[in-house]
Amino acid sequence: MANTIHYNHCPVCGSSDFKNEWQAKDHTVSGESFPIAVCRSCTLAFTQDVPDAASIGPYYKSENYISHSNTAKGVVNSIYHAVRKRTLARKRKLLSAGTGLQQGSLLDVGSGTGAFVQDMQQHGWTVTGLEPDADARNVAKQDYNVSLQDISVFYQLPASSFDAITLWHVMEHVHELQAYVQQLKNLLKDNGRLFIAVPNYTSYDAKWYQEYWAAFDVPRHLYHFSPRSMRTLMEKHGLKVIQYKPMWYDSFYIALLSSKYKNGRTNWFAAAWNGLISNLNALFNVQRCSSVIYVIGK
Numbered sequence: 001m002a003n004t005i006h007y008n009h010c011p012v013c014g015s016s017d018f019k020n021e022w023q024a025k026d027h028t029v030s031g032e033s034f035p036i037a038v039c040r041s042c043t044l045a046f047t048q049d050v051p052d053a054a055s056i057g058p059y060y061k062s063e064n065y066i067s068h069s070n071t072a073k074g075v076v077n078s079i080y081h082a083v084r085k086r087t088l089a090r091k092r093k094l095l096s097a098g099t100g101l102q103q104g105s106l107l108d109v110g111s112g113t114g115a116f117v118q119d120m121q122q123h124g125w126t127v128t129g130l131e132p133d134a135d136a137r138n139v140a141k142q143d144y145n146v147s148l149q150d151i152s153v154f155y156q157l158p159a160s161s162f163d164a165i166t167l168w169h170v171m172e173h174v175h176e177l178q179a180y181v182q183q184l185k186n187l188l189k190d191n192g193r194l195f196i197a198v199p200n201y202t203s204y205d206a207k208w209y210q211e212y213w214a215a216f217d218v219p220r221h222l223y224h225f226s227p228r229s230m231r232t233l234m235e236k237h238g239l240k241v242i243q244y245k246p247m248w249y250d251s252f253y254i255a256l257l258s259s260k261y262k263n264g265r266t267n268w269f270a271a272a273w274n275g276l277i278s279n280l281n282a283l284f285n286v287q288r289c290s291s292v293i294y295v296i297g298k
Helices: 075-099 115-122 134-144 151-156 177-187 204-212 227-236 248-263 268-281
Strands: 018-025 033-039 045-047 105-109 126-130 162-168 188-199 240-246 291-297
Touching: 018 204, 075 115, 075 162, 075 188, 075 240, 075 291, 105 115, 115 126, 115 134, 126 151, 151 177, 162 177, 177 188, 177 227, 204 248, 204 268, 227 240, 227 291, 248 268, 248 291
Parallel strands: 105 126, 105 162, 162 188
Antiparallel strands: 018 033, 033 045, 188 291, 240 291
16 A cells, blocks of 8 residues: 655645545546645645555556656547647747757656657757656657656766756656755756646636546645745755746646546537637736746746
8 A cells, every 4th residue: 555645734825725626536547536625825726645656656657657668549638649749849949948058958847758858968058858657768768768767866966067057847746845945946056946846726727627627636746835835945955936937738638638537528629719718817927827837937
């Protein structure tokens, strides 16, 4: 039986003032349900009774878990792959704009199957890619000829080494949250930039689908960030959110999955509509977007 973690204090701000808001189901692997609590102080939401770091591995073992398998099986995953080609170019441009560099040193944490690492290397960046899952590292080598390192070297990397550090939908998976952020700061050059992309549970699509919102992705997602909770976390470590950038495609992808979870099958029209409405709600305020990229500096 897995060893589980039950929080008595908020993982971001330490407050004990929180309450359970949802009971969400793991639709990907186990079928188990997990409570999600919301901190009244910093507004972080977090999954309760999650497996600890040594026990959570089996919850990632699914052919449908696309970041580890690179599968294109099914219509939704095929759409994901088609969109990824566009988002890779957008991420590269974002890094150049944020750092002021066309080439530099990059640390990518949680590299999955290596598509982003390969793209950045092809454009002249010196990239260190870290990935905890051995199967994903093997896929990266096979599909992209990219050699990723195990995440265990994260705390052994030299300080002030990187112009940019990226975590694309990774921070929500990290057990040692506070120590992780401190190490990210240590590894960043003084003028470097940290790019963190996470789902936003305060978005329209999250509020629409409630416990069926696919980006809750329990128990793999330990935390569910709001812009306010992300700012609180960064400020605790002497970091500052400089910019908020939207991930417009995420609302549609998440809505498609959420529709399936809620109805037993995908309602394509309703999901596309909800994704569109979510983006329209965020058009003049990126902090309402389904997923947000936080550009962070010292």
